[in-house]
Amino acid sequence: MGRGAGGRRAATTAALLAATVTAALAAGCTNGGGTTDDKRGSARQPGRESSPSATGPSAPSVLAVKIDNARAARPHTGVDAADVVYVEQVEGGLSRLMAVYATQLPKTVGPVRSARESDLELLRQFDRPTLAFSGAQKKLLPLIDRAPLEAETPGSAPDAFFRGSGRPAPYNLFLRPERLVPEAPGEAALTTGFRHGSAPAGGKATASQTVRYPAARFTFTWSDARDRWLVGMDGAPATTADGKRLAAATVVVQYVKVRESAFRDFLGNNTPYTETVGSGKAKVLRDGRAHDVNWNRGDAADGTAFTTGDGTPVNFAKGQVWVVYAKAS
Known part of the structure; x- marks a missing residue:
């Protein structure tokens, strides 16, 4: 019971x-x-069960x-x-x-x-x-x-x-x-709000895209042979333990507010808080091209919508998606 x-x-x-x-x-x-x-x-708590809702157990x-x-x-x-x-x-x-x-x-x-x-x-x-x-x-x-x-x-x-x-x-x-x-x-x-389908019109042919944090760096390099963005971390290829190269079908560089939180580590370093609710700019990489888009997430219970300048939803390629949260300037 x-x-x-x-x-x-x-x-x-x-x-x-x-x-x-x-x-x-x-x-x-x-x-x-x-x-x-x-x-x-x-x-x-030990013995976890799905919490019931008003209409029955959660999916x-x-x-x-x-x-x-x-x-x-x-x-x-x-x-x-x-x-x-x-x-x-x-x-x-x-x-x-x-x-x-x-x-x-x-x-x-x-x-x-x-x-x-x-x-x-x-x-x-x-x-x-x-x-x-x-x-x-x-x-x-x-x-x-x-x-x-x-x-x-x-x-x-x-x-x-x-x-x-x-x-x-x-x-x-x-x-x-x-x-x-x-x-x-x-x-x-996957209630992320992501859509899959044909690529949006336009975009810029892009061989690679790099995102930098103060002490970390990510580079995504397009591979025609793999039809994927190969992942690099801190200047080295990112692989799995069994030697497989990490590769994404779609990469999203999402520019967000990164602020201080109320938490610090034992050395006194503040823990950054990444705000994922709101709106702003993003760059969507797919099929060897980069698309400048807008993002919007009105409520924490919502997924994130990505649209072009005229409000057209942006489709992602089928496969793994990487979302890199970068600090908005």
Whole structure:
């Protein structure tokens, strides 16, 4: 018999605090860029079930996994199977990835790292998504607990996470997705607002596009042979652990407001907050061309619409989409 909301919240809080100590002892080291996943813990009660709605149980939703992107965390595992890969700036000018899975689930994903406040707004576009992460700052945990998502960490689902060999902590935490989501929910769960179809008219022939953060760099190079944008990170080809080159069908460079948040890491570095609700400019890369477009997301529960100057919706190419959040000038 299910517990009431108050009981679930109490159980969640207890799990969070208990897992904080465990996570600190197991992982407690820097990410190579001056930040630490200190005071990280669980944000989900054991024995999770889909929360019922007024009309019955929720439909299956996406799995989102927070992935480290420090140099020591590469090559990644399972990122090539994601439907969407979001790139955001974190402390010290570094970057993290969020991989979203709907149409297929890889056997392993990682290395898994901590959540940020911006993730909660970004994930509101999905119907109670499952968010897998290594933990979060203690002050952020109550916000995660109240967010409309299913939060999963090593403290809440120990059988789904494991420490791999050959890498030091914290770069060796991996996830077995099928232990959280028994099967892929399907394309209908991708409520991103993205449209697929023929390419928009115009655009500029583009061989490569680079996006720079203070301490990270992404380059997308068009390959006629692959019909994809090959991903590069910090001047090197981005590959999976088994040697496959990461490649996107569509790349979106979305110019957004990146501001300070109320959170800091243990060194005192402020955690950037990436605002994904609002409107602005973007660049859509597909089929070897770059298109200057507008983006709009009126509410956190909405997906993001991309349109040309005259309001025509912009279609993406079929395949993996990378969305890189860049600071608007």
